Amino acid sequence: MVIEDQNKDIEQLIRDLARKLLKEKEVDVILGYTKGTIPLTSLPIVIDKVEDVDKLIWNNLCYINLAKYLVPRIPTLMNEEGQKLKVGIVSKGCIGRALIHLSVEHQIDLENIKIIGIPCNGIINRKKIEDEIGEREIFEISVSGDNIIIKGEDLEQTLPFNEYLNDLCKTCQVKSPPSIENICVGECLENPVIEDDFSDMTEFDSKTPEEKWEYIKNLLDTCTRCYACREVCPMCYCNLCFVDQNQPVWFGKTTAYSDIFTFHLIRAMHMAGRCVGCGACSSVCPMGIDLNLINRSLEKIAKERFNFTSGIDPEALPPMMAFDMEDDQEFMMEED
Amino acid sequence: MTEAKKELEKVKKEIVVTGNEKPQVGVYVCDCGINIAGVVSVPDLVKYAETLPDVAVAREYKFFCSDTGQNIIKEDIQSGLINRVVVAACSPRMHEPTFRLVCKEAGLNQFLFEQANIREHSTWVHMKDPEGAFEAAKDLIKMSVAKARELKPLEVKTVSIEPACLIIGGGIAGMNSALDLATEGYKVYLVERTPTIGGHMAQLDKTFPTMDCSACILTPRMVDVARNENIELLTYSEVVEVTGYVGNFEATIMKKPHYVDQEACTGCGVCVDYCPVVTGNEFDLGLATRKAIYIPFPQAVPGKYTIDMDNCIKCGICAREDVCEPDAIRYDEEPEYMKVKVGTIIIATGWDLYDPTGLKQYGYGRYPNVIDGLQMERLLSSTGPLDGKPTRPSDLKAPHSIAFLQCVGSRNFREGGNQYCSRVCCMYATKQARQYKEKHPDADVYIFYMDVRAFGKGYEEFYESAGKNYGINYIRGRIAEVSEGEDHSIIIRAEDTLLQEPMELKVDMFVLSCGLESRSDAGEVASLVRVQRSSDGFFMEAHPKLRPVDTLTEGIFIAGVAQGPKDIPDSVAQAKGAASSAATLMAKGEVEMEPFFAVVRPDRCIGCGMCVENCTYGAIELIDDRHFGKIASINQALCKGCGACSGNCRCSAIDIFGFTGEQIFSIIMGGEL
């Protein structure tokens, strides 16, 4: 099926389910996507009336991970009496994963939400498009057949859809949220089995430590420490992020490379076994930095070492949460 | 009030340091005789210390641990000159308590003290590089001062102690500890894995050097243990879980099913006559047989029967009315679990004999007439399979010649084996040789040794007389290999290292004097009760000289061979030592706990629960706080201050008192923040 037809079907699925849930009072509000105000974006939206259901959309620019709006740092959705609202949340696979992992970390109560599962057909990578188009302003972007059509001032360009997808989406094995009884409606995956060969990592992994260092340095060099990546990440919900702590000041606040690197290094450690691979961080980075590589590395280690993939099984203990004397310790190297 | 009394009151008054005032650090650099001053210039270290931030005074002295040295520090505290103390000297393991007490006595909170170890960590290791040592010492002092500036006063916690002791292992060591503690009025739970107490000593015939009969001195003690009201004897049981901490341990004990009702069984033993299954008897090390329903040996305590389900064929004969009159057989018995609360634990699990099968050159397991020392002990025993008339396994004839080989599996720095000396084998081989000679004066008995270690009271005399009065031939030399000659005799090829000649010898029987090893399951026991083991596998004492019966885990003690090879007198001495240490602790009624536990900063904690499962001690749970919502909460009594939670917390919401983020960070940065 061509992409635009898929999108129409998904959108229809979202609206039908949302209407049903609101009508039957299964939920108080629906959290979903609506059209963005500028091209290459979409916006999150909360609706509570059946009439508004048609504001909900689906396209390949719905890159925000909506689970973020349920984490404690964001004001809780409440009614006038101060009671928590029951939320129906439009969920592509990675939103489902985020919800499950957040429940493992005791941050949300799955009982209080309905997962509106949809079969995600991939998110367009804004950076790749911008690299292609350069400085020229884009007025409109749409999908037709298997192509992306970009219109702008003196500009009409057709790009093959598959090549401009997020790299993450190409390896994604959880396009719909993992199914949880009584919580999932719509299209959900029953007992997903992750068989990831991480072939996308082969090239990076074969580099020498020096080459990797160089690569990462080039990758992060332009970071301005705006923390957009942190702000959009569904797993970044600490009350006081380590970068903002001042007792002690763990590291400098500048954009000297050592400070940038320390920020990303520590953030990576905090993401280990937790990142759900939604790619929201890369999508929002104003400098177009793709943190995917770091996140995939973490996912690979968690999978290979602990046979763990975050956000799949609400019962499974993430590696950083478990204490096991039998864990491999082969990384303890003896000096020769 | 007299002037002197007033003075005293003044001194006694605690100097109030809230931690918010400007730190005034006193740095005391110790010469430690020539240990430190002989390698680096202490006056220069003092000068350096004076340049560090917030250092109010820095001083040198020969021995700060001496009375005079301590008084120097006290005076500085009392005169209000300083409110933080850094002693740059030896290891805090030696003198941290000393200097904490100095602070306390001078009225300063004892946790406002920090020790820089410039001896072990500098002048000793870098003895040959004085310049390097000086730089290292400077850094160590700088780090300690940096941390001292961040120190906050802490309060010691006290917890009450349950006046009961759990003893694991009912050998001669465990039994002695149990009897001592019970006599002092403490409740004792004596857990023994096998169906009887007694341990290895029950298997011995006579005991060196006095040659009294092992059973004769052991069995009365076994009966004492069984009779003592304060001892709850739990044979055929194992400890499966230990939680808690000094003073308040909780142990789960599994009572294995005997398949015979221990209350009902009268120990008449009729069942044994009827049981059709014959199998090897562990107690006689396979040299004799027993039935599937058995007691390990006639004097076993308690003298009740047990069915060995691995071999039982459930024929039902023993359950017949005419066989077991009291109707005690219970084929479907299940293990029972019980929980006990104790204040202290003594580990007395003893030893395993080194298995010489791997040493192919000695033919053990291949030639029938090669046996190990413990088997020889059973053969010599009047209650053993041969009624104390040793014969060769191959033909059951009394051997005319026997050779013993010493240090099998001990003092071995090459092929698999243990490096330590097992301490009992020279003596037990001598004992066994003498016993055999007593019975067969014409027999030729040889002992091949590296050197004879007869270190104990009466041991040298015992050994001397073995050669002189019993005609036992001691040959200094290692045996290269043995082979089997005609009629299963053993041909030994060795070198007599005194004569420096190769030699060949044919004997009827060959005994391997195997050494003692830590129990094969010592690792599991160690992790169960959370104590450490030394590199030889035995449980580790807190200090080899000064705290030989304590472990590094407070409230847990070790006794007998579980701690390292030793003979019966030493095992008993240590057992009594362990009992008295446990009693000393329990007599106090309460223990002070170092306040180095984890604390949650509720404003930072987000309640993700990452720490909960990570805490090996189960000290953390998530609670609903009125103000902060779901947050982690730490049971300080369970917390060991390991810091696993702190290191894993993304929000830095957990600090360890005494090792807070700020403190560690200031150490790393050396105060340059």
Ligand SMILES: Cc1cc2nc3c(=O)[nH]c(=O)nc-3n(C[C@H](O)[C@H](O)[C@H](O)COP(=O)(O)OP(=O)(O)OC[C@H]3O[C@@H](n4cnc5c(N)ncnc54)[C@H](O)[C@@H]3O)c2cc1C
């Ligand atoms: C051949 C030979 C001859 C010897 N002759 C002499 C001699 O003549 N004189 C002398 O002084 N010394 C002699 N010794 C040394 C003597 O045997 C030891 O000193 C003595 O056995 C030490 O007693 P123990 O209580 O420490 O250990 P053990 O006797 O080994 O007792 C330990 C007990 O703990 C139990 N146990 C172990 N693990 C557990 C567990 N996990 N849970 C519950 N229970 C457990 C065991 O079943 C056992 O009953 C000889 C040694 C050998 C090998």
Ligand code: SF4
């Ligand atoms: S969004 Fe980009 S620029 Fe901003 S902090 Fe993250 S990586 Fe750096």
Ligand code: SF4
């Ligand atoms: S420091 Fe943390 S992990 Fe360690 S014992 Fe205490 S609570 Fe448990």
